[in-house]
Amino acid sequence: KTLTIGVFSDSYWEVQNGYSYQILEDAINRFEEQHEGVHVEYVSGVMKDDYIEWLSEQILQGNAPDIFFLPQENVCEFAEAGALKDLTEMLKEDPDFD
Numbered sequence: 001k002t003l004t005i006g007v008f009s010d011s012y013w014e015v016q017n018g019y020s021y022q023i024l025e026d027a028i029n030r031f032e033e034q035h036e037g038v039h040v041e042y043v044s045g046v047m048k049d050d051y052i053e054w055l056s057e058q059i060l061q062g063n064a065p066d067i068f069f070l071p072q073e074n075v076c077e078f079a080e081a082g083a084l085k086d087l088t089e090m091l092k093e094d095p096d097f098d
Helices: 021-035 047-060 072-080 088-095
Strands: 002-006 039-043
Touching: 021 039, 039 072
Parallel strands: 002 039
Antiparallel strands: none
16 A cells, blocks of 8 residues: 655755755655555655646646645635545544544
8 A cells, every 4th residue: 555645845844954845754664664564655756836736736636635734824714625535434433643
């Protein structure tokens, strides 16, 4: 199984962070260690100013990442378009979710 993650290349907070990819890589490594047989990949190089357009195109083409970062100001429009899934019931049913 492969999970894809949608991320953008610049800082969300407009502050340079040379470790942003390292943080993501570390999280991916931990996840893969805990979930044998699952590979996680992400697309890099999409700048923050282009990210929403890129993500929208991916969704329209049926190539949306499994998980994606979404700036707060875009949550409503993506939810209204049906691009987000409500996980509430699945989380309630998962005894291991914390």
